[in-house]
Amino acid sequence: MKKIDKNHLAAMGKIERLNLVNSCTGYKSANLIATKSTDGVANVAIFSSVTHLGSNPAMLGFILRPATVQRDTYKNIKDTGFFTVNHVFSDIASKAHQTSASYGVDVSEFDAVGLEIETKVGIDFPFVKGSPVQLLCRFLNEYEIAENNTIHVIAAIDAIFFEEHIESTDGWLDLGKANVLTVNGLDGYCLPKILDRFEYARPNQETKSMLK
Amino acid sequence: MKKIDKNHLAAMGKIERLNLVNSCTGYKSANLIATKSTDGVANVAIFSSVTHLGSNPAMLGFILRPATVQRDTYKNIKDTGFFTVNHVFSDIASKAHQTSASYGVDVSEFDAVGLEIETKVGIDFPFVKGSPVQLLCRFLNEYEIAENNTIHVIAAIDAIFFEEHIESTDGWLDLGKANVLTVNGLDGYCLPKILDRFEYARPNQETKSMLK
Numbered sequence: 001m002k003k004i005d006k007n008h009l010a011a012m013g014k015i016e017r018l019n020l021v022n023s024c025t026g027y028k029s030a031n032l033i034a035t036k037s038t039d040g041v042a043n044v045a046i047f048s049s050v051t052h053l054g055s056n057p058a059m060l061g062f063i064l065r066p067a068t069v070q071r072d073t074y075k076n077i078k079d080t081g082f083f084t085v086n087h088v089f090s091d092i093a094s095k096a097h098q099t100s101a102s103y104g105v106d107v108s109e110f111d112a113v114g115l116e117i118e119t120k121v122g123i124d125f126p127f128v129k130g131s132p133v134q135l136l137c138r139f140l141n142e143y144e145i146a147e148n149n150t151i152h153v154i155a156a157i158d159a160i161f162f163e164e165h166i167e168s169t170d171g172w173l174d175l176g177k178a179n180v181l182t183v184n185g186l187d188g189y190c191l192p193k194i195l196d197r198f199e200y201a202r203p204n205q206e207t208k209s210m211l212k
Numbered sequence: 213m214k215k216i217d218k219n220h221l222a223a224m225g226k227i228e229r230l231n232l233v234n235s236c237t238g239y240k241s242a243n244l245i246a247t248k249s250t251d252g253v254a255n256v257a258i259f260s261s262v263t264h265l266g267s268n269p270a271m272l273g274f275i276l277r278p279a280t281v282q283r284d285t286y287k288n289i290k291d292t293g294f295f296t297v298n299h300v301f302s303d304i305a306s307k308a309h310q311t312s313a314s315y316g317v318d319v320s321e322f323d324a325v326g327l328e329i330e331t332k333v334g335i336d337f338p339f340v341k342g343s344p345v346q347l348l349c350r351f352l353n354e355y356e357i358a359e360n361n362t363i364h365v366i367a368a369i370d371a372i373f374f375e376e377h378i379e380s381t382d383g384w385l386d387l388g389k390a391n392v393l394t395v396n397g398l399d400g401y402c403l404p405k406i407l408d409r410f411e412y413a414r415p416n417q418e419t420k421s422m423l424k
Contacts, residue, residue, distance in 0.1 A: 003373050006269075021266075021369065022267060024372050025347070026394070029239055031238055053359075056222075061275075063265060093408055098419045101413035101415045143355045147352050147366055148269065159216065161213045171228035174396070175402075184387050187412075190404035192403060200399075
């Protein structure tokens with residue numbers, strides 16, 4: 001095993017450190033967060049920090065760096081109270097990555113990268129067309145992480161949209177059936193295949209597969 | 213697209229809601245967090261919420277539900293100040309899942325599920341033997357998420373250990389080369405394969421693959 005300690009990390013070049021530290025925590029979710037400005041400009045940006053927080057009530061969180069290109073996303077969420085989360089799937093990988101470029105405030109990344117807006121009846125916020133799982137989220141709170149000045153945004157999941165063929169009888173969404181991607185580091189887009197699904201674990205009882 | 217809104221979610225059976233909401237945010241990291249009690253009992257439990265927070269200084273966060281079996285992990289981290297993060301890989305998927313069972317405080321999950329402890333010179337905390345990426349983490353802070361009484365634990369990454377063959381020349385760790393897993397929902401263990409890696413995105417410049 002190779003060891004890189006904090007002194008080594010501090011002395012490392014910026015790009016190498018970014019690549020190493022971004023890949024050392026494991027695979028990440030790949031989501032496009034879409035918002036709308038008060039002027040009606042639709043914004044979309046890729047995020048790899050969307051994390052489940054709880055099921056009842058349904059909540060998620062994600063991390064923002066307000067000093068970067070993500071500031072449009074933050075401003076729109078604060079101004080309107082809502083955003084959508086759209087899973088990245090294999091057909092749109094390169095377009096999803098391109099949303100990380102630093103476009104101007106008045107530019108819609110949808111147009112700039114060639115992603116299509118999907119509108120839904122009764123919802124005044126943009127979704128990403130074709131995305132197999134889409135969430136309508138409502139801003140609840142934010143926690144500033146004082147240790148590095150990032151913001152942990154907390155949101156309620158007000159509605160879940162998904163392609164029906166990926167739903168299991170027990171509610172589980174089989175993301176592999178929709179070619180949903182995961183991210184390795186900053187820029188590695190990966191396609192997972194299911195290896196196994198296990199039953200609820202209990203002490204002194206063998207781990208049981210649900211698939212075999 | 214099927215739509216499940218918040219009223220439908222609230223009325224749903226508990227298991228179905230757990231499965232749906234846990235899978236609707238996308239793929240998650242699969243990590244074993246190992247700790248040691250002040251009595252010397254090694255504890256290990258699976259987490260799917262470990263998220264990169266920043267690279268300089270290197271930091272991560274994860275979500276704890278103190279009212280569940282994860283309370284040993286929390287107590288040990290608060291008592292000792294340290295924990296280790298160990299990537300789940302294909303050979304240990306079922307053992308990793310089994311750590312989610314509710315074992316007693318004086319039971320080491322390492323023994324109960326058949327995972328081996330790896331000790332490292334100069335570090336007084338247990339790692340999971342065979343895990344291809346291992347992090348030594350130091351507790352920095354915690355933020356209580358008032359909306360659902362979970363805790364967001366913030367930690368510094370003091371050292372990164374990894375199998376040398378997965379390191380790229382630019383610092384990126386190719387997790388696929390070590391069969392690192394990702395989790396779909398509560399219990400679906402998936403093996404990702406790299407689809408593409410893209411260069412840093414800039415406006416008005418075509419998205420470029422680093423692999424092709």
